[in-house]
Amino acid sequence: MPPGFALPALPATVPTEAYVVLSAVLFAIGTLGVLLRKNALTIFMSIELMLNAVNVAFVAFARQFGQFDGQIFVFFVMAVAAAEVAVGLGIIVDIFRSRRTVDIDDVSWLRG
Amino acid sequence: MPFELPELNWWAIAPVLAITLTGSLVMVVDLFTQRRRGQGHLAVISLAGLAVTAALSLLLWNADEEAAFGGMIIVDRFAQFFNLLFVFVVAVVVLMSQEQLDREDFHPGEYYSLLLFSVAGMMLMAAAGDLIMVFLGIELLSIPLYILTGFSRRRIESEEASIKYLLLGAFATGFLLYGIALVYGTTASTNLGCVAQTLGTRSALATDLCAVPALTAVTLPAMLLTGMGLLIVGLGFKAALAPFHMWTPDVYEGAPTSLTAFMSVASKAAAFAAILRVFLIAFPTLVADWGFMLAIIAVITMVVGNTVALLQQNIKRLLAYSSIAHAGYILVAVVAANELGLLAVLFYTVAYALMNLGAFAIVILLGRRGEENLLLGDYAGLGYRQPVLGALMTIFMLSLAGIPPTAGFVGKFYIFTAAVQADQVLLAVIGLLASVISAYYYLRVVYLMYMVEPARAYAAPARAPWVSLAAGLAAAGVLVLGIFPSQILEIAQASVRFLG
Numbered sequence: 001m002p003p004g005f006a007l008p009a010l011p012a013t014v015p016t017e018a019y020v021v022l023s024a025v026l027f028a029i030g031t032l033g034v035l036l037r038k039n040a041l042t043i044f045m046s047i048e049l050m051l052n053a054v055n056v057a058f059v060a061f062a063r064q065f066g067q068f069d070g071q072i073f074v075f076f077v078m079a080v081a082a083a084e085v086a087v088g089l090g091i092i093v094d095i096f097r098s099r100r101t102v103d104i105d106d107v108s109w110l111r112g
Numbered sequence: 113m114p115f116e117l118p119e120l121n122w123w124a125i126a127p128v129l130a131i132t133l134t135g136s137l138v139m140v141v142d143l144f145t146q147r148r149r150g151q152g153h154l155a156v157i158s159l160a161g162l163a164v165t166a167a168l169s170l171l172l173w174n175a176d177e178e179a180a181f182g183g184m185i186i187v188d189r190f191a192q193f194f195n196l197l198f199v200f201v202v203a204v205v206v207l208m209s210q211e212q213l214d215r216e217d218f219h220p221g222e223y224y225s226l227l228l229f230s231v232a233g234m235m236l237m238a239a240a241g242d243l244i245m246v247f248l249g250i251e252l253l254s255i256p257l258y259i260l261t262g263f264s265r266r267r268i269e270s271e272e273a274s275i276k277y278l279l280l281g282a283f284a285t286g287f288l289l290y291g292i293a294l295v296y297g298t299t300a301s302t303n304l305g306c307v308a309q310t311l312g313t314r315s316a317l318a319t320d321l322c323a324v325p326a327l328t329a330v331t332l333p334a335m336l337l338t339g340m341g342l343l344i345v346g347l348g349f350k351a352a353l354a355p356f357h358m359w360t361p362d363v364y365e366g367a368p369t370s371l372t373a374f375m376s377v378a379s380k381a382a383a384f385a386a387i388l389r390v391f392l393i394a395f396p397t398l399v400a401d402w403g404f405m406l407a408i409i410a411v412i413t414m415v416v417g418n419t420v421a422l423l424q425q426n427i428k429r430l431l432a433y434s435s436i437a438h439a440g441y442i443l444v445a446v447v448a449a450n451e452l453g454l455l456a457v458l459f460y461t462v463a464y465a466l467m468n469l470g471a472f473a474i475v476i477l478l479g480r481r482g483e484e485n486l487l488l489g490d491y492a493g494l495g496y497r498q499p500v501l502g503a504l505m506t507i508f509m510l511s512l513a514g515i516p517p518t519a520g521f522v523g524k525f526y527i528f529t530a531a532v533q534a535d536q537v538l539l540a541v542i543g544l545l546a547s548v549i550s551a552y553y554y555l556r557v558v559y560l561m562y563m564v565e566p567a568r569a570y571a572a573p574a575r576a577p578w579v580s581l582a583a584g585l586a587a588a589g590v591l592v593l594g595i596f597p598s599q600i601l602e603i604a605q606a607s608v609r610f611l612g
Contacts, residue, residue: 020297027290034283043279050286057293065300073244073302077289080251084282087258091274094262098271104279 019060026053040092040102044085051081124180124187126168127195128235134161135228142221151213151220155206158224162203169195179241183303186241186389193607194238194385197462201378202231204469204582208476209370211576215481216264216368223263226256227374234382238389243292243302243343246386250288250350253379254281261367261375273366280359281349288346294339295394307394311336340402343390344409351383352376353409353443354416357436364432369479372428373472376435381461384442388457392449399449407447407539413440414546421553427475427486430553431468434512437550438464444536444543445527451608453530458604460527463519463593467511470586474505477573477580485570491557493566498573502561504587511590513554514547519593526601 026049033046055074062070096102122129138154138161145153169192177188205227213220233252240246258281262274296302299310306322349356364372391402417437424430442464445456478485478494478501495502511518524547531540593600 023293027286030286034279040275040279044282047279047282047286050283051289054286054289054293057290057297061293061297061300064297067300069302070296073292073296076244076248080248080285083255084251084278084285087255088275088278088282091258091262091271091278094265095271095275098268104275 016060016064019056023053023057023060026050026056038103038105040095040104043104044088044092048081048085051077119180119182121178121180124172124178124185125236125239126172127165127192127199128232128239130161130165130168131199131228131235132232134158134165135225135232137161138228139221139225142225146221151224154220154224155210158206158228159203161228162199162206166196166199169199179305183305184242184245185236185239187239189607189609190385190389191235191239193458193603194381195235197381197465198231198234198238198378201374201381201465201469202227204473204585205370205374205378207578207582208373208469208473210578211476211574212368212370215479215574216266218263218368223260226260227371230254230256230260230374231378234378234385237382238385240386240389241304241393243295243304243307243390243394246347246390247285247288247292249382249386250346251285253350253382254285257371257375257379260371261363263371264368267366269366270368271366273363276366277359277363284346284349284356287342287349291339291342291344291346294335294342298336298339304389304394308396311395311397313396336398337401340395340398341405344402344405347383347387347390348409351380351387351439351443352436353439354413354436355409357413357416357439360436361429361432364435365426365428369428369472369476372431373469373476376431376472377465377468380435380439380442381465384439384446384457384461387446388454391446392454403447403449406443407536410440410443410447410539411542413437413443414543415440418546418549418553421550424553425488427488427491427557430488430557431471431475434550434554435468437546438468438512440546441524441527441543444531444539447539448527448530448534448536450530450534451605452526452533454608455601455604456523456526456530458607459597459601460523462600462604463511463523463590466586466589466593467508467518467520470504470583470590471508471512473579473583473586474501474508477501477576477583488557488560489567490570491560492564493561495562497566497570501573501583504583505561506558507587507590509554509557511594513551515551517591517594519590519597522594522597 030046030050030053033049034043037043037046055077058070058073092102138157141157142154172187173189173192175187179186213223230253233249236252237246237249240249258274258278261277262271264270292302295307299307301307301322303322309322345356352360364376395402414437417433417440421430421433421437424433442457442460445453511520514520514524528540528543
């Protein structure tokens with residue numbers, strides 16, 4: 001670092017609002033992913049992104065309030081998401097076995 | 113950061129424990145008796161466990177109202193009412209499944225245990241005193257249903273219904289959770305009583321555990337309202353409210369019929385139990401806001417459900433759209449939010465359970481291996497081919513259409529009276545018009561059964577004594593509730609006192 005150069009001063013802590021905005025952005029990206037992507041696995045990953053956006057929000061609020069509650073909920077969310085993924089991947093593998101594709105547009109015998 | 117382990121009062125969740133243990137027992141017994149032909153013993157174990165569960169709920173009926181597990185669980189008559197309803201529904205579904213399990217070569221061990229675990233989730237939803245409990249209940253309800261939907265693996269539609277249900281269900285869960293996070297962010301708690309206290313209502317359920325919020329709802333109303341809206345999306349998905357109903361017809365058509373019956377009745381009831389808990393306990397001060405949102409959704413739901421049902425040719429899809437429409441009627445009573453409205457919600461969930469289970473029992477009786485004979489045309493001339501089945505189906509269709517002297521009529525009568533009492537006259541009128549439309553497609557089934565010659569010859573339906581028993585029970589219930597509704601109304605009245 002050249003002499004006489006100083007980094008701009010950063011706030012001591014990141015404000016809660018920043019985390020909330022981050023989580024809202026992540027949530028929006030996840031939602032768009034679910035709506036726009038066609039591959040069942042990608043959709044699944046987008047849903048995970050939404051759930052993790054929720055986790056960010058929970059932890060940020062928990063820190064703001066000085067509580068454990070919000071942090072504990074994150075564990076619930078992660079455990080449930082893991083269970084959902086286990087079932088979901090099972091179903092996706094089953095579909096792949098019978099149709100050789102996991103593209104949701106090809107999986108449309110029912111009319112919607 | 114103070115952190116205390118909550119006191120564990122296992123007695124408070126005795127029914128949930130009983131049903132979970134029954135599910136596990138079925139799984140273990142199945143493991144040791146796989147070589148045995150038939151699955152009657154598993155059904156007997158399930159029914160015995162359900163009897164124990166019902167007995168425990170009855171014992172808890174007169175217990176003091178209290179919050180257990182640090183406010184996560186509320187023990188009151190409302191919870192026991194729904195526990196008994198779920199136990200009844202799943203018992204009828206176990207009877208109805210006898211025929212299908214044999215016909216479609218399902219593996220019975222997983223079928224019964226997943227069904228029971230799903231009921232445990234529903235019970236937790238009805239007893240939830242915390243938004244996190246609502247979330248856990250919904251997931252415990254849904255994950256077994258995702259698997260059960262895909263249970264007829266020989267049918268390609270079943271698999272597809274399963275993946276659709278899973279992806280959309282998980283998507284809706286994301287919204288629900290974000291809603292919970294936003295409510296937590298504004299009120300510093302997810303406990304329903306604490307949320308109400310922060311928002312300015314004195315709630316009997318608020319404890320000294322409630323935190324003093326750093327941000328108050330007054331400063332952040334937009335975030336709170338967004339959170340509430342997202343909660344409606346998440347719960348509305350489970351209750352199959354339009355416009356969050358897209359999954360319903362496909363999943364109901366693809367799933368095994370006995371399971372469709374279970375989903376259409378039980379998960380809807382659980383979703384409404386949770387909606388009542390969340391909005392009446394936590395957000396009574398915001399009744400104008402959520403009442404408005406729910407009123408709009410109720411109108412869309414009734415109109416979409418009933419008009420699209422007119423076009424259906426497949427009986428399962430017809431009943432799917434009809435179930436959407438009925439969710440709309442129940443929502444009208446929720447919007448009314450007075451005492452009569454609550455009574456009407458509880459009464460209607462029972463009435464709807466009886467008539468819909470009965471209708472699906474007839475669909476199962478007439479169905480064939482591989483889910484054939486499900487088109488409306490297949491019902492032509494049924495009244496002459498099978499007079500008893502025809503008569504039963506007529507009772508269920510009349511009840512669904514809301515024609516006296518059936519349970520459906522009494523239920524609708526109370527719902528619309530409650531709406532008028534709450535000055536929601538417009539909502540009541542739209543509901544009445546919607547149910548006039550609905551009479552067309554329900555009575556079309558009756559018309560086909562008695563007025564139209566069948567296009568081809570049909571073999572007599574297989575003898576299925578248990579399914580017939582389920583249909584008979586449901587029909588008796590529909591008529592008894594339609595003619596003598598006071599008994600169940602008194603029970604319902606005792607169950608809705610949680611409002612205080």
